[in-house]
Amino acid sequence: MGMTKQTKVALVTGAARGIGKAVAQAMLADGYQVVLAGRTAETLQALADQAAAAGQTALAVQCDVSNPASVDALYAQVRERFGRLDVLFNNAGINAPAVSIDELSVELWKAVVDTNLTGAFLCARGAFALMKAQDPRGGRIINNGSISAHAPRPNTVPYTATKHAITGLTRSLSLDGRAHDIACGQIDIGNAGTDMANRMARGVPQANGEIRPEPLMDVAHIASSVLHMANLPLDANVQFMTVMATKMPFVGRG
Secondary structure (H helix, E strand, C coil), rough: CCCHHHCCCEECCCCCHHHHHHHHHHHEEEECCCEECCCHHHHHHHHHHHHCCCCCCEEEEEEHHHHHCCCCCCHHHHHHHHCCCEEEECCCCCCCCCCCCHHCCHHHHHHHHHHHHHHHHHHHHHHHHHHHHCCCEEEEEEECCCCCHHHCCCCCHHHHHHHHHHHHHHHHHEEEHHHEEEEEEEEEEEEECCCCCCCCHHHHHHHCCCCCCCCCCCHHHHHHHHHHHHHHHCCCCCCEEEEEECCCCCCCCC
C-alpha cells in the first residue's frame, strides 16, 4: 500500500521567507502536511494559520538549525505530531557581508558555517534517524545548494565554502541513504527573486570588478522544481538540478 499525498509529511527549514516560504506553500497546495521551521515564530505561525484557513495542514516550529538541542526539539515535534517524515527541504541559510577575507571576523565565518553547513548536517541527521525507523521506511532529503556550490561571487568566502560543502554532504547522504531507501538530491539556485537576491537587480560586484545588475527569475520556478524532486518515487532521484535566471553571468566567463 502506497501512501496518499495527504499522508505525506514534509519539513522545510528557513520557511518564514524567500525560497523556503515559496516551497512550503507549494507543498501545502500539493497536499503535503508541512512542518514550517525557522527563527521567526510570528511569521511561521501566520503562515500556518493561512494554511489552516485554506484547509491545509501546517505546523510552525521555531528552530535555530545551528543549535543541536533546537533541532532535536524540532524532530521531537515532528515525531509527536506526524510520526514520520517523507521529505526534508534543507534550506535555511545565511550570508556574511561581502568583505575581503582579512576583514572578515572569525565569528562571522563560524556563524555562516554553523547555519549553512552544520545546520544542514543536524537536520539531515534528524531526518535519517526518523526515515530509517519509520514504516513505510525511507524518504527524501533535498539540499539547497546554490550557484555558489559551483562558482563564487567576489568576497563570499564563507558562503561559497559552505555551499561547496553542501555538495559533499548531498553525495554522502545519497550514498549512505541507499541502504535505508533514503534519496538525497540538491537544487542549485541562481537569482530567484527573493529579499536575499533582489539586490541583484540593483547591481552587484562582478568578477572583473564592475558593478552590474543581473536578471532575476520568479521564485515560483524554484517551488515547482523542488516539488518535482519531492514527488518522484524513491527509486528515482534528481541528484543535482540547477535552476537559474537564463541570462545571469554564470555560464561562460561572466
